[in-house]
Amino acid sequence: MTKTRIIYHPVPFIVRQPLTPVTINTVLPGHIRKVTGIKVVHSVGVQFMTTAAYLPVIGYLSLEFNNKCYHFGHVDVPFDNRAEASDAYQDAAIDILPGSLLTGNYENKVFTGTEYQKADGTLTDKWSNYIVTIYLKALSDD
Amino acid sequence: MKNNKFQRIRLRVSAAGETLRFNAVCDKGFRSIKGIFVSLPQDKAIQGATLGFRLNNVEVLDDGHEVKNLTASNGVAPNNKFFLFPEKIEASGGSIEGRYTDGSKYPLLVDNGEDSGVYDPGKVDFKTLAGYTTNPFGVVFPYDVIINIWLSNEA
Amino acid sequence: MILGYRFQKVSLRISRSGQRVYFNGESHKDFSLLKGIALSVGYDSALFGSTFGFRVDEKKVLDESHEAHLLVFGSDVAPNDRMLFFETPIPIQSSKLEGIYTDSALQSLLGNISYSPGGGVIASTDVNVKKTYVSGKDIVSYSNAVVDNVPAYNAPTSISLGNGSMAIPGTAASPTAPAPVYYPYDVKITLLLSQK
Numbered sequence: 001m002t003k004t005r006i007i008y009h010p011v012p013f014i015v016r017q018p019l020t021p022v023t024i025n026t027v028l029p030g031h032i033r034k035v036t037g038i039k040v041v042h043s044v045g046v047q048f049m050t051t052a053a054y055l056p057v058i059g060y061l062s063l064e065f066n067n068k069c070y071h072f073g074h075v076d077v078p079f080d081n082r083a084e085a086s087d088a089y090q091d092a093a094i095d096i097l098p099g100s101l102l103t104g105n106y107e108n109k110v111f112t113g114t115e116y117q118k119a120d121g122t123l124t125d126k127w128s129n130y131i132v133t134i135y136l137k138a139l140s141d142d
Numbered sequence: 143m144k145n146n147k148f149q150r151i152r153l154r155v156s157a158a159g160e161t162l163r164f165n166a167v168c169d170k171g172f173r174s175i176k177g178i179f180v181s182l183p184q185d186k187a188i189q190g191a192t193l194g195f196r197l198n199n200v201e202v203l204d205d206g207h208e209v210k211n212l213t214a215s216n217g218v219a220p221n222n223k224f225f226l227f228p229e230k231i232e233a234s235g236g237s238i239e240g241r242y243t244d245g246s247k248y249p250l251l252v253d254n255g256e257d258s259g260v261y262d263p264g265k266v267d268f269k270t271l272a273g274y275t276t277n278p279f280g281v282v283f284p285y286d287v288i289i290n291i292w293l294s295n296e297a
Numbered sequence: 298m299i300l301g302y303r304f305q306k307v308s309l310r311i312s313r314s315g316q317r318v319y320f321n322g323e324s325h326k327d328f329s330l331l332k333g334i335a336l337s338v339g340y341d342s343a344l345f346g347s348t349f350g351f352r353v354d355e356k357k358v359l360d361e362s363h364e365a366h367l368l369v370f371g372s373d374v375a376p377n378d379r380m381l382f383f384e385t386p387i388p389i390q391s392s393k394l395e396g397i398y399t400d401s402a403l404q405s406l407l408g409n410i411s412y413s414p415g416g417g418v419i420a421s422t423d424v425n426v427k428k429t430y431v432s433g434k435d436i437v438s439y440s441n442a443v444v445d446n447v448p449a450y451n452a453p454t455s456i457s458l459g460n461g462s463m464a465i466p467g468t469a470a471s472p473t474a475p476a477p478v479y480y481p482y483d484v485k486i487t488l489l490l491s492q493k
Contacts, residue, residue, distance in 0.1 A: 006385045010362050012419045014406065020415030036384070043364055044346040044403045081345065082371075129407045131419070133364065139385070142356065179376075188372070190339070200298050206306050208337055208485065210372070217373035225376035228302040228491065 004033055007140040011102060012043060012133040015059070017123065018112045024063070024104040024134075031142035032096050035065065037089025038072065038136060042079045045130025049111050055079040063104040063134070066097045077106075077132055089137050096138070106132065147172055147293045151240075155187075156284040158246040163239070168197075170235030172293035175202070177224035179290045180212040187281045188213055190245025193289070198236045202227070205241050224292055233293060240289070246281040301492040303328055309398055311343070312481035317399040324353075324389040328490035331387040333380035334359075336368040339482035344369060346403040349486075352395045353387050361397055362421065365484075380489060389490070398484055 009032060015022055040061055058079045063072040072092070116127040147169055153162050168175065175197065182188055193212060194205035203212075214223040305325055309318045324331065331353065338344055349368060350361030359368075370379035406419060 004385075005356065005358075005387060006383050007357060008359050008363055010360050010364075012362060012403070012406075014412055014416040014419055016412065016414065016416040022416040024418055026418045039367075041364070041367065045407055047345065082341075129416070131403055131406060133362070135363075135367070185372075200300060202300065204304065204306070206308075206485075207304060208487075210337060211335075211376055211379055211487075213372060214374075214376055215372040218375050222375035222377070228489075229300060231300065 004139040004141045007032070007138050009136045009138055010133045011136065012131050013106065014129055014131050015045075015106065015108050016129050018108050018110075018116050018127060022106040022108075024102065024106065026102050027099060028065075028096060028102050028136075029140075029142075030099045031140045032136070032138045033141050034096060034139040035092050035094040035136050036139060038063075038075070038092050038134065039089045040075050040077050040132065040134050042077060043131040043133045045128050046079045046110070047081050048128035049116075049126065049130075050079070052079075053081045055110065058110045058130075059106055059108045059132070061104060061106045061132070061134070063102070065094050065102060066100045068101070068103055070094055079110075089135070102134075145295045146176075149291045149293055151238075151289040151291070153242055153287045153289070154284050155242070155244050155287060157244070158281065158283065159244055161241060161243045163241050166238045166240070166291075168233040168236050168238065168291070169293055171295075173232065173234050173295050174293070175227065175231045175233045175291060176294040176296075177226040177292040178203075178212055179214070179224040179292070180209050181288045181290065182209070182213065183285050184281055187244070187246065187285055192243045192245065193240065195238050195240035197231060197233065197238055199239075202231060205243070209242075209245070224290070226292075238291075242287060242289075244281070299327060303490045305488045305490050307394075307396065307486045307488075309484045309486070310481050311398065311400050311484060313400070314480065315399075315401050315405065317397060317402075318484075319395070319397045321393060321395040324392045324394055324488075325490055326391045328492055329389060330491045330493070331383065331389050331392075331488060332491050333382040333489040334368060335370060335380040335487045336365055337485045337487070338365065338369055339484070341369075343400065343482050346401045348397075348399045348402040350397040352393075353389060354392045355395070358383075358387065360421070361399070362402070364403070365398065380487075382489075386491070394488070396486060 009029065011024070011026060013022055013024055042058060046055070046058060056078050057076045059077045061075045061077055063075065064070060065072060072094070075090075111127060115124060117123050149166070149169055151164060151166050153164060155162065180193060182191070188210050191209035192206050193209050194201070194203045194207050196202060212225050303325055307320055307322060309320065311318060334351065336349060338347075344364075344366035347365040348362050349359060349365045350357070350363060351359040368381055406423060412419070
């Protein structure tokens, strides 16, 4: 049996326009054997557009593992600018093919009005790029 | 005979950054220390405060242990407010020696010549804090700290 | 005599925006498992966008882009749950422990316009601005600090042109000021060690 250990692997992505979906397409490190938990969090950026400390949904994320063979489903991404964290991850048990792709789509659902992006596509100064990070709790054999 | 007792130790903190040493003896009718809960009257005073203690000369919590992790807000169910020690600690009449340090100089705890980087908590020197703002959270003195120690006879 | 658990701690001081602090040390020799980790930070508002990477015996546990706020637990969490607990505890034996805290690391990526127009995955080479881990067995107990600056995030800018205003693509944002961060502030790292 190969010796495995726990590792947390973040996959951050940037959202640069309110109306354009973001395509996620990245190769997971070859040493990741199994994903045991998933958590998706807003990292930075949205706080420049709102004074709220919490918004239940800023966008939807769909995720697929193993070169699109395993569909994990959709995740609502909240904005939470409060310090209190929880170490809770959504449970998963996905055996990962070495060197396979993590793919998906992210659709922004907030700040989509014309005060953020004008009809001609230009962004206004109210819009801020923001970063969302997908955290994978995984077993690694490196 | 009861199986549980909450033994209280009360301390009065009268100045920012003050360190108080205290001694206590556990009620001898109880075999072990199960947990600890520290209650402070001002939330602001929790930030940066530390509490360590030894029981019969064995370190249970080191002096740099944050009070923050020994307390809980009203959002936590009463039965979960205590910090429960990861193992059973024999108490029966043992003597406690503890040290509480007010944290209102936080986040400027030490100045060992470096203004950044890793610092050695053993080199705390409150005298060289000139130029730094102390008590940034506006803690009001004096205040009382109540340390609740959960003694138990349960297996 | 010692007890079967120990909270091993490291304290860091961050004195400038964008600063990165590295430390290394050795796990206490009497303990064989690392069960959990937690951070505590002087100012809550300092947390957002700051990152904390962590390695044990030169094996990555937390990536350098791991957000610090995911390791900080508030008073609404029961005291015994205020840690990131490793379901599989990490074996240690006087192991080399290394950490890197970077203040406001992610903010510096917000304005980067080199990604595709809609956005996309940020390459880890962009996040891990500079490799700061020290290889080899040069363990120095709690005294080895490397401090340097990464480019600070420039506050969103807008240029006023007559009546209208033109935003600079990619860096535009509303001027809502986030809660201030006061420097210096301290970061405490607590590790839960266990004998079994």
